[in-house]
Amino acid sequence: MLVLEYKVKAKRLQYLAIEEAIKTTQFIRNKCLKYWMDAPKETKIDRFALNKYSTELRNEFKFVANLNSMAVQSSAERTWLAISRFYDNCKKKVVGKKGFPKFQHDNRSVEYKTSGWKINPTKRRITITDKKSIGELKLLGKWDIQTYPVKSIKRLRLVRRADGYYCQFCIDAESIDIQPKAGNEIGLDVGIESFCTDSNGHQEANPKFLRKAEKAIKHAQRKIYKKRKGSVGGRKARAIFARKHLRISRQRNEHAKIKARNLCKSNDLVAYENLQVRNLLKNHCLAKSIGDVSWYLFRKWIEYFAGKFGRLAVAVAPHYTSPKCSNCGAIVKKSLSTRTHACSCGCNLHRDENAAINILNLARQRQPAQRGEPLQAAGSARGGHPQSNAVGLVTSTLLGESLLEQVTR
Numbered sequence: 001m002l003v004l005e006y007k008v009k010a011k012r013l014q015y016l017a018i019e020e021a022i023k024t025t026q027f028i029r030n031k032c033l034k035y036w037m038d039a040p041k042e043t044k045i046d047r048f049a050l051n052k053y054s055t056e057l058r059n060e061f062k063f064v065a066n067l068n069s070m071a072v073q074s075s076a077e078r079t080w081l082a083i084s085r086f087y088d089n090c091k092k093k094v095v096g097k098k099g100f101p102k103f104q105h106d107n108r109s110v111e112y113k114t115s116g117w118k119i120n121p122t123k124r125r126i127t128i129t130d131k132k133s134i135g136e137l138k139l140l141g142k143w144d145i146q147t148y149p150v151k152s153i154k155r156l157r158l159v160r161r162a163d164g165y166y167c168q169f170c171i172d173a174e175s176i177d178i179q180p181k182a183g184n185e186i187g188l189d190v191g192i193e194s195f196c197t198d199s200n201g202h203q204e205a206n207p208k209f210l211r212k213a214e215k216a217i218k219h220a221q222r223k224i225y226k227k228r229k230g231s232v233g234g235r236k237a238r239a240i241f242a243r244k245h246l247r248i249s250r251q252r253n254e255h256a257k258i259k260a261r262n263l264c265k266s267n268d269l270v271a272y273e274n275l276q277v278r279n280l281l282k283n284h285c286l287a288k289s290i291g292d293v294s295w296y297l298f299r300k301w302i303e304y305f306a307g308k309f310g311r312l313a314v315a316v317a318p319h320y321t322s323p324k325c326s327n328c329g330a331i332v333k334k335s336l337s338t339r340t341h342a343c344s345c346g347c348n349l350h351r352d353e354n355a356a357i358n359i360l361n362l363a364r365q366r367q368p369a370q371r372g373e374p375l376q377a378a379g380s381a382r383g384g385h386p387q388s389n390a391v392g393l394v395t396s397t398l399l400g401e402s403l404l405e406q407v408t409r
């Protein structure tokens, strides 16, 4: 799936109409969730039951009927996604929270499928054709949506962001561009002091905008605390805070994309640690959590480009990658503040470089069977989210919001 995104330009009444459609989507989701929660134990509520229930909602509420029928369905399906994820977690006996689906109160998007909209054949415009009276929207962006066959557009999403409304098209066009063998392999280690260190000893510094951003965000956040709750000033301060976040998440995404693309272009195998997002999200330190989100995005792009270029992207278990000597295999204990790895065998490296080499070696050991079928392997490294370069919504990630939620949404 490819996601093309445009900024929407429209009249005030049209924005209100989009808002109304987004609210309706939320209403359906919460109704479906309540329906599932209230159902007696012996009735089995599944995808189809929710779908059927959403049709009942259409008959009962006029404003639901006004939304395109497939958009109503889509909302019910998204509810089912949340429920089935909860079931899965219970079945797999995931430690800790199982993610019991929550009622939504800040839904930001409405999703259409293959009906309810029409693309202007010549201009970059789209008309939403259901009875929510959204009408024709102008699309601002560099892509040419008209060049894609209408049939390949599987979803259309209208999304609210801090700085306006956006229109996303999910296109079923896995653009594959197999590259000739590069003859290189690389391992990556994420550190705190640098963005990442590779097995060749190259250290990628944290981009400046992240350091600057951290200051700006903290400042904007303090401003919110100073204002009275619910006051106009408070609302303005929050809007400033949200826009700052948005800007950074875009920069961060671009940065991750470029770095990941270069890495996958010049290496046949890219190895990295399989860090658990679940654990990362528990981090409350601001600087660290900015790094976590960046790394998560970086990894998603690596996996995307590995798939696209026909490379191997391998995530290895992060065990003993740091203390183990990459030369002789001895365990050399070091504290977090020790920046070098010095082993009695004579091996002397930066600690992150040593770890990166270990990560690469682990990936080489683990993957012999999959050599020669890079595409499939890259796919499997993506775990449960095949074809998930749909980072459109991820780019609007706010700190503290669940990444998992956003990715599987």
Ligand SMILES: [Zn+2]
Pocket: 325, 326, 327, 328, 329, 330, 343, 344, 345, 346, 347
């Ligand atoms: Zn050694």
